[in-house]
């Protein structure tokens with residue numbers, strides 16, 4: 372169970388006159404010029420990429436580079452100013468309200484940095500929530516939730532409230548909730564960024580194991596290049612709303628397209644960083 376995702380020439384401008392901004396961008400303006408000229412913020416510009424089914428796809432970039440904007444297009448929390456977003460070859464922009472609801476309930480779940488848990492519900496209820504919303508009985512939903520809580524090491528915390536848990540435990544609840552929803556796509560927006568390094572390492576390992584076992588399509592946002600290289604079977608690097616480079620980590624490491632990418636990959640331990648732009652491997 373998994374799903375393929377494709378973005379075709381996706382642009383997103385936050386502002387009143389996206390067409391003017393897009394015209395300026397097409398003429399070569401960058402997001403700073405567009406902001407100065409039009410007052411609009413460029414979230415993404417002309418991003419095309421293909422996310423294969425059944426793997427972890429890491430999207431990295433500095434703060435404001437457009438990572439969250441990109442993933443929020445996949446479940447249409449954001450609609451593009453231009454371009455197409457396809458899930459398994461179908462353009463989600465053409466979906467009816469009912470199909471969109473179905474997409475969000477049955478096909479795509481999200482894990483956020485700040486957990487997004489329901490504070491007045493227990494851990495078990497939080498994890499069972501997605502299944503309950505889909506109409507599953509309480510008994511079945513909670514049985515499934517219990518199983519996922521055990522998988523992420525939280526057995527015994529079913530009746531706790533999120534506020535009583537540490538950050539790492541809350542993030543595990545978020546992960547269990549997404550997995551319990553049994554969607555084939557997981558969108559993860561900086562899920563481990565707030566955690567200390569050891570916990571983060573631990574959760575990264577767990578995510579790799581779970582992905583290998585379950586074969587989900589995971590889109591994982593991070594500003595941490597080491598995390599991107601550890602988790603991603605493919606990685607994409609965004610800068611100022613543009614896609615700078617995309618590919619398998621080894622290929623990106625071996626041949627960064629420019630100095631900006633080279634500086635990024637130099638931070639990955641063991642990286643063999645070419646000194647000049649676009650150098651061949653070795």
Ligand SMILES: Nc1ncnc2c1ncn2[C@@H]1O[C@H](COP(=O)(O)OP(=O)(O)OP(=O)(O)O)[C@@H](O)[C@H]1O
Pocket residue numbers: 385412413414415432433434435436437438439440441594
């Ligand atoms: N609702 C919004 N209204 C106006 N501008 C926005 C909005 N959301 C995002 N932006 C702008 O779009 C650009 C990309 O933002 P986005 O949040 O996608 O980046 P990001 O890489 O996820 O950053 P971060 O790591 O800080 O979350 C930024 O310049 C941001 O200010």
